[in-house]
Amino acid sequence: MDKTNEKQASATIWQIAKAVMSAFMGIRKKSDLESDAEILKPVHVITGGIIGAILFVTGVLLVVKFVLS
């Protein structure tokens, strides 16, 4: 249990970002998925997902602004 907690605590922002980006793309390797399931807590994924959604919307808006400029 302690080990798991240590692992969960060690989930870096980059790992969360990679998992969320994969969810947006829809492509993920099986080994990465298994490590996601071990390391990431739901709160990580939900927070990451919300931030990811905001970034996605901002990104698309920036593209739109660029196209219209």
Next chain:
Amino acid sequence: MAAVHGDAHGHGHDDHHPSGIMRWVTTTNHKDIGTMYLWFSFAMFLVGGTLAMGIRAELYQPGIQILEPELFNQFTTLHGLIMVFGAIMPAFVGFANWQVPMMIGAPDMAFARMNNWSFWLLPVAATLLVGSFFVPGGAAAGGWTFYPPLSTQGGLGVDLMIFSVHILGASSIMGSINIITTILNMRAPGMTMMKMPLFVWTWLITAYLLVLVMPVLAGVVTMLLTDRHFGTSFFNAAGGGDPVMFQHIFWFFGHPEVYIMILPSFGIVSEVIPTFSRKPLFGYSSMVYATASIAILSCVVWAHHMFTAGMPTVGQLFFMYATMLIAVPTGVKVFNWTATMWRGSMTFETPMLFAIGFIFLFVIGGFSGVICAIVPIDIQVQDTYYVIAHFHYVLVSGSLFALFAGAYYWIPKWTGRMYNETLGKWHFWLSMFFFNLTFFVQHFLGLAGMPRRIPDYNLQFADFNMISSLGAFGFGLTQLLFLYIMINCIRSGEKAPQMPWDGATTLEWTHLPTPAPYHSFENPPIVK
């Protein structure tokens, strides 16, 4: 296998249950409730289908022959509402009730009594909806999207529809909470999230979408109700409101709703294809992530339904780009299904035929969706038969074909009897032929400019409409064949072998006898 023996001897538990009609009224068993959901949805499918036959009969020739325009509009409105809320959605909940507990090794749904209540709300809602035809002024006639001002001006039928939608929404929310809780808390030991069958995954994500958007629908119909009866002006420009706001709120529900109706189909197809290809699903993890991706994206694309309602160019481009991006995860799924079949030992029993038919036709619906997402094209085809053709390719040859695939696939497990394979194949091929006859030509009608929701049309549309109507009558009759096949299977089908599909690997096939006992997995299986 210990669980099998435990279950096989577990039949004593239902001895004290009421019999006859009271068994069904009071049941808390997920299998009973699943069965009721499925029969209810099929009954509503026949009602909605009858309305469709009326629509196509009227459109068989130009001119008004059978339905007065007002009644025609009621038919189109109720056809949409009944098919979406009464047929497709409850059918998937029926599948979830039957399959989710068995696939994750749980004894039942988490909230068994709430499950009963979720179901029994449906006949009430259906009575309100169908009964609204018989009230003064008739049923709602402003289209299934019930845009104001038509929906604020309609008669009592609109109020009945609003209450019906409220009740259906409450039922869906309770069903979703039940499914989420069951999946998160009641999995057998060893059934980690990443070992869950894809049908369970897709339903988990769908249930979250339902919990997110059904309250939005409830909110918007309540605003409509207060606009109608309590002097508010949410959607009335004269009172400072905005009718376009209705469209935004409605479609914030409505677009995820499209995915609510297609994600569980993806789940069913992802079970059927590996079984009949005798290979594990290609890219399981990508399939899970692609489902999540589609669900997320579905919440930021709603205004592509409103390109002609008046929107700044920034908005048009944003919703166009976001919509087109959904093609990426959807493409991942189609690629994975195809790769699963690649070099598999494929056989083509009826469930597989419907699953392959699903992929083929859903891709056509997906492509026409991308076409509709392009603003300049959408402005041309908005409210034409092109859009009708597009969403019937998604909802009929998408959702409905997947439901047929699932029904044929799991009916041996549910009843212990096999369906008639020859008739099943006839059902598939006739459905395939008549479906395309009905809806493919509607692309041409739409591109030629025929508007939707009209009982009469100009002469140049006559030939394609006649073809489409003939196809629709054929498709309707073919579904009676499905009813016959199912009744025949339940009453006098051949006894199903323990494992009718030798490629099946999920728990209901590997750990339970056929037919599944009334109480299954009272002792959870150990999943390795």
